Structures are given as structure tokens and as C-alpha cells.
Amino acid sequence: MKTLKIIGKRFKIVTDAKMEDHGQCDSAKHVITLQGGMTKALLLDTLIHEITHAVDYEMNLDMTERQVHGVGSGLAAVFFDNPKFIDYLYTIIKGE
Numbered sequence: 570m571k572t573l574k575i576i577g578k579r580f581k582i583v584t585d586a587k588m589e590d591h592g593q594c595d596s597a598k599h600v601i602t603l604q605g606g607m608t609k610a611l612l613l614d615t616l617i618h619e620i621t622h623a624v625d626y627e628m629n630l631d632m633t634e635r636q637v638h639g640v641g642s643g644l645a646a647v648f649f650d651n652p653k654f655i656d657y658l659y660t661i662i663k664g665e
């Protein structure tokens with residue numbers, strides 16, 4: 570995906586093979602940057618982590634890094650352990 574709409578804001582999703590961190594969320598510029606070459610599990614964890622940062626910013630939650638990490642990793646684990654859950658969510662969203 571090249572963009573994600575998060576709480577009404579269109580975030581650009583870019584990959585940077587040279588970045589040192591796994592991910593970064595620039596909430597002001599609406600850009601989520603992901604490190605290139607991560608494993609599937611780490612990519613999922615990092616993407617949901619950075620989305621959580623964006624939600625934190627847009628909803629003015631003032632979450633700590635520890636809280637973002639816990640929510641991000643927890644949700645990523647649920648998605649990773651239940652691949653059919655995504656299909657189920659899709660049917661709910663599409664009203665099927």
C-alpha cells in the first residue's frame with residue numbers, strides 16, 4: 570500500500586532501506602517510513618506500531634512509547650496468529 574487513511578488524514582507509506590530504526594511516523598507531514606528488508610512478522614509489528622503513533626497523535630492521547638509498543642505488538646500478534654480475522658473484519662466493513 571502506498572497510502573493509508575488514518576483518522577481522516579492520508580498518510581504516505583514509504584520504505585527506506587538505509588534507515589536505522591524499523592519504522593518512523595511523521596505525524597505532522599503524514600508520512601510513515603518503514604525499514605526495508607524486515608521479516609513479515611517484524612514488518613507487521615512495525616506497521617501497526619507506526620499506525621498506533623499516528624492514531625495517538627490524531628486523537629491527542631499522549632501515549633508513552635511503552636504504551637504504543639504494547640498496543641502495536643499486541644494487535645500485531647492477534648493479526649499474525651489469526652490470519653482469517655482480517656477476512657472477517659473485511660466482511661464486517663463491506664457489510665457482507
Ligand SMILES: [Zn+2]
Pocket residue numbers: 618622634637
Ligand atoms: Zn515508536
